[in-house]
Amino acid sequence: MSVNGTSAHFAEERRRALLDQLKANGRLEVVAAADRLEVTSETIRRDLVLLERRGLVQRVHGGAILLDREHLVPDLQARRRLMAVAKDLIAHAAVKHMPDEGAVIIDAGTTTGRMAEVFAGGPPLVVMTNSLQAAIALAGKQGLSVHTLGGRVRANTLAEVDAPALGAIARVHVDVAFIGTYGVSPRHGFSTPDPAEAAVKEAMIRAAKRTVVLCDSSKIGKDHFARFADTSQPDLLITDSDAPPELLRALETSGLPVEVVPIP
Numbered sequence: 001m002s003v004n005g006t007s008a009h010f011a012e013e014r015r016r017a018l019l020d021q022l023k024a025n026g027r028l029e030v031v032a033a034a035d036r037l038e039v040t041s042e043t044i045r046r047d048l049v050l051l052e053r054r055g056l057v058q059r060v061h062g063g064a065i066l067l068d069r070e071h072l073v074p075d076l077q078a079r080r081r082l083m084a085v086a087k088d089l090i091a092h093a094a095v096k097h098m099p100d101e102g103a104v105i106i107d108a109g110t111t112t113g114r115m116a117e118v119f120a121g122g123p124p125l126v127v128m129t130n131s132l133q134a135a136i137a138l139a140g141k142q143g144l145s146v147h148t149l150g151g152r153v154r155a156n157t158l159a160e161v162d163a164p165a166l167g168a169i170a171r172v173h174v175d176v177a178f179i180g181t182y183g184v185s186p187r188h189g190f191s192t193p194d195p196a197e198a199a200v201k202e203a204m205i206r207a208a209k210r211t212v213v214l215c216d217s218s219k220i221g222k223d224h225f226a227r228f229a230d231t232s233q234p235d236l237l238i239t240d241s242d243a244p245p246e247l248l249r250a251l252e253t254s255g256l257p258v259e260v261v262p263i264p
Helices: 008-025 030-037 041-053 076-081 084-095 110-118 132-138 163-170 195-207 245-253
Strands: 027-029 057-060 063-066 102-106 125-129 144-148 174-180 183-185 189-192 208-214 226-229 236-240 258-261
Touching: 008 027, 008 030, 008 041, 008 063, 027 030, 030 041, 030 063, 041 057, 041 063, 084 110, 084 208, 084 236, 084 258, 102 110, 110 132, 110 174, 110 208, 125 132, 132 144, 163 195, 174 195, 189 195, 195 208, 195 226, 245 258
Parallel strands: 102 125, 102 174, 125 144, 174 208, 208 236, 236 258
Antiparallel strands: 027 063, 057 063, 183 189, 189 226
16 A cells, blocks of 8 residues: 655554564665655655654664664664674674683673674683673683673563672673673763663773773664763774764774774
């Protein structure tokens, strides 16, 4: 059925159709949605901007994904599918920053989770993590002693949070913290939608001698509710070459070293 974009009534009907598609598939492509609804791609983009402002979707390159309305976080499987190539390249780059010995902490997240999967093990390392995904990927690899932090497990991210996780971090000092983020901007720093996860990330940074943040280009320039670090705090940001150059320059000017991995 054709949906006419010239009427407010039909505009809301069109947006409901977009939400229905997102609920069914988890992701929406702008061009395909425009063809299906017989409107322009720009009309769909304006719809997605409005739906994002309502807290219902998150815009990504080429389309949008549906958000969990409780904490505005896409579920783990949906996030694993997004920017998969970039996340894989960033993960391989991050592994090169693993120390030869000592202790590290790996934050929950899809890119940090991918890092845990590709890390082969070998050096004698204590690995602490609040990610059930990362703990499963690392358990049994040569040379590693893997510990989870404990705490409440968030349903959408499988991240351990709250007092037990914070207490475990407060009792340790690690050589490197590998941190995930939902957004980073020169103005707001590093942020995430959920305050409980932000508190854990902030504690991890305090516990580490060195901090490496893994962040694909779709998150560059994005701000979320709970800030957990200024741009001057981490020692390195690893992102991909699709990130806007002007934003990367602004981040570097603010004191944040940036490593860019090329997208083929």
